[in-house]
Amino acid sequence: MPLDQARHHALPPEEVVxxxxxxxxxxxxxxxxxxxxxxxxxxxxxxxxxxxxQATQDALRLAEGMALKNALADLPFGxxxxxxxxxxxxFDREALFRSLGGVVRSLRGRYVTAEDVxxxxxxxxxxxxETHHVAGLPPRGGKPGGDPSPWTALGVAQAMQVAVRHRxxxxxxxxxxxxxxxxxxxxxxxxxxxDMGARLVVAEPRSEIAARAADRFGAMVMSSRALLSxxxxxxxxxxxGGVLDAATVxxxxxxxxxxxxxxxxxxxxxxxxxxGRGVLYAPDFLVNAxxxxxxxxxxxxxxxxxxxxxxxxIGRRLADTLARAERDGVxxxxxxxxxxLDRIAAAPRVQAAA
Ligand code: NAD
Numbered sequence: 607m608p609l610d611q612a613r614h615h616a617l618p619p620e621e622v623v624x625x626x627x628x629x630x631x632x633x634x635x636x637x638x639x640x641x642x643x644x645x646x647x648x649x650x651x652x653x654x655x656x657x658x659x660q661a662t663q664d665a666l667r668l669a670e671g672m673a674l675k676n677a678l679a680d681l682p683f684g685x686x687x688x689x690x691x692x693x694x695x696x697f698d699r700e701a702l703f704r705s706l707g708g709v710v711r712s713l714r715g716r717y718v719t720a721e722d723v724x725x726x727x728x729x730x731x732x733x734x735x736e737t738h739h740v741a742g743l744p745p746r747g748g749k750p751g752g753d754p755s756p757w758t759a760l761g762v763a764q765a766m767q768v769a770v771r772h773r774x775x776x777x778x779x780x781x782x783x784x785x786x787x788x789x790x791x792x793x794x795x796x797x798x799x800x801d802m803g804a805r806l807v808v809a810e811p812r813s814e815i816a817a818r819a820a821d822r823f824g825a826m827v828m829s830s831r832a833l834l835s836x837x838x839x840x841x842x843x844x845x846x847g848g849v850l851d852a853a854t855v856x857x858x859x860x861x862x863x864x865x866x867x868x869x870x871x872x873x874x875x876x877x878x879x880x881x882g883r884g885v886l887y888a889p890d891f892l893v894n895a896x897x898x899x900x901x902x903x904x905x906x907x908x909x910x911x912x913x914x915x916x917x918x919x920i921g922r923r924l925a926d927t928l929a930r931a932e933r934d935g936v937x938x939x940x941x942x943x944x945x946x947l948d949r950i951a952a953a954p955r956v957q958a959a960a
Contacts, residue, residue, distance in 0.1 A: 617673070617950070619666060620646075620684075621716075624658065625709045631697050632705035634690040635662050637669035638717055642953035645715055646686025647898065647905070648672035649722030649742070650706060650729075654692050665689040668722075671868055672898070675891040677946040678923070679916070681902045684950075686717045692724065703729045707736025715739050720754065720901045723846070727753055741901040750913045751904040754897030755790035757917050758866050761896025762791070763798040764921035765888050766840060766864045772928055773862050773886040774839060779803030784838035784860065786830055787845030788815045791866040791894075795844060796823050809833040835859060843867040843890075850887075855879045864888035877939035888924055889942040895920060 619639045626633040635658070638646040648669060655661040665687050673685025690706060703725075710719050710733060720742035721730060730742045745751035766783070770776055783799055785792050788810035796806055796819055806825035809832070810816040819825040828836060830845070835857035843849045847869035855876060863870070863885060870890045871877055880887045896917040903913035924938075931941035 617670070617947075619669060622662065622666070623709065623713065624662070625705075627705040627708075630701035630705040631693045632690060632702045633658070633661075633693075634688060634706070635665045636688045636709060636713065636717055637662075637665040637686055638713070639666075639669035639685040639687075640673040640950055641684040641716055642950050643677055643684050644682040645684060645718045645739070646672070647676060647681070647683040647718040647720070647741075647901065648685055648687040649720040649901075650688035650690060650725050650733075651722040652690045652692055652702075652724030652729075655689070658691075661689045661691050667869055671891050673950065674943060674946040675895050675898060676902075677949040678892055678942055679895040679899055679920075680949075681898065682906070683718070683898075683902060687722075688717070688719055690725075699729070700732050703732035704736055707733040707740070710739050711737035713739070718901075718905055720898075741905040743904070745904075748910060749904065750900050750908060750910055753790060754900045756794045757900040757913065758791045758894050758897035759794035759798055761899070761917045761920040762795055762842065762844075762864065762866050762893050763802065764918055765893035765924045766799075766842070766862075767802070768921040768924045768928075769862050769864050769886055769888045770840065772925070776839075777803075781805070781839035782807060782837075783840040783842055784808070784833045784836055785825075785842045785844055786833050786849065786865070787843070787867070788812070788819055789844065791897075792842075792844030793819070795842060795866065796825065800824075807833060807836055807838055840864055843870050848872045850876050850880065852876065852879060855883060855885070858883065858885055860885065862886045862888070864893055865890070866894045868894065871939070874939075877937045881937045886928075887937070887939060889927070889939045891946075892924055892927060892942045893920060 621638040623636040669687040676683040782805040784807045800823040809830040840862045841860040842865035851872035931938040
């Protein structure tokens with residue numbers, strides 16, 4: 607696909623599956639954005655949403671992101687996402703995830719679920735009592751499995767290394783990285799960056815976790831808002847999405863943004879705004895694919911060595927994407943989208959339908 611078309615070419619989702627179950631209190635939606643390259647794979651988010659419409663909007667956005675991410679990572683998967691609305695007040699968590707498992711089962715392998723924000727390994731074990739189409743389960747016999755976050759962090763660190771070399775002509779031991787959010791991925795990323803010699807500045811609302819990072823990594827702690835305009839070389843958003851809007855971008859002092867959070871751009875035009883200010887934005891759906899690579903390895907039965915090799919390839923993939931962006935005169939975000947959309951469009955089922 608020509609790069610100038612890629613920006614506007616948002617594919618419509620193949621299927622939107624709303625569900626609700628009064629008995630368990632489960633309410634949410636599964637979006638199958640695309641199954642052209644294989645089953646729609648993407649985790650389940652459990653989060654507060656003011657309305658069903660808001661939950662669906664989030665699922666649509668996240669599922670499209672998964673389709674792009676899986677295609678770009680060269681996985682035999684389409685893209686999908688489940689969103690569960692966090693019930694008001696106390697609820698039976700096991701019943702909630704059993705209910706989700708039933709909906710996943712009804713899709714007969716067209717959707718594969720795993721963890722995302724708000725869900726964990728124990729939840730996926732409940733889902734697994736209802737369906738085989740789930741990953742992120744405890745690893746068995748040295749095989750891939752379990753919490754995908756360390757793999758996501760490894761992929762981000764690989765990409766950051768490449769981006770720092772490309773944009774600053776430096777290595778990680780020369781730079782200061784601001785990590786926003788010290789959850790599963792952010793904290794693991796800090797460990798890797800600290801080991802690679804980077805200086806760290808962190809923001810995390812759970813003060814005990816921030817204090818631990820200060821203690822273990824010598825990290826400077828600041829508020830999340832202050833971090834967005836702090837004098838750091840690299841900003842690594844690792845909390846929720848939408849963090850890069852026009853105002854944030856105008857205040858950025860970092861020359862590079864490379865982090866794990868999904869959908870970091872509040873809107874697509876922010877990619878150009880970042881470039882206009884001389885900030886290299888490493889596309890989120892390219893750099894944060896390590897977790898889904900591990901999920902794929904678990905679901906498809908790969909060995910740990912293959913998972914590691916594919917996660918380590920994220921750095922090279924970013925280098926290739928940066929080269930293509932420069933060659934074609936577009937921002938890396940658009941180059942990455944175009945590569946992913948080309949792969950989806952070239953899938954045999956899409957050709958057969960055309
Ligand atoms: P998490 O819930 O474990 O961590 C999020 C952290 O961000 C928490 O510690 C939370 O307290 C903190 N936080 C919340 N609001 C904040 C704010 N305003 N400023 C700073 N910190 C804030 O989630 P996670 O699994 O670490 O995922 C982080 C991001 O990476 C999410 O956007 C997720 O979708 C994305 N992601 C995760 C994976 C994975 O393998 N877990 C894979 C790909 C993408």
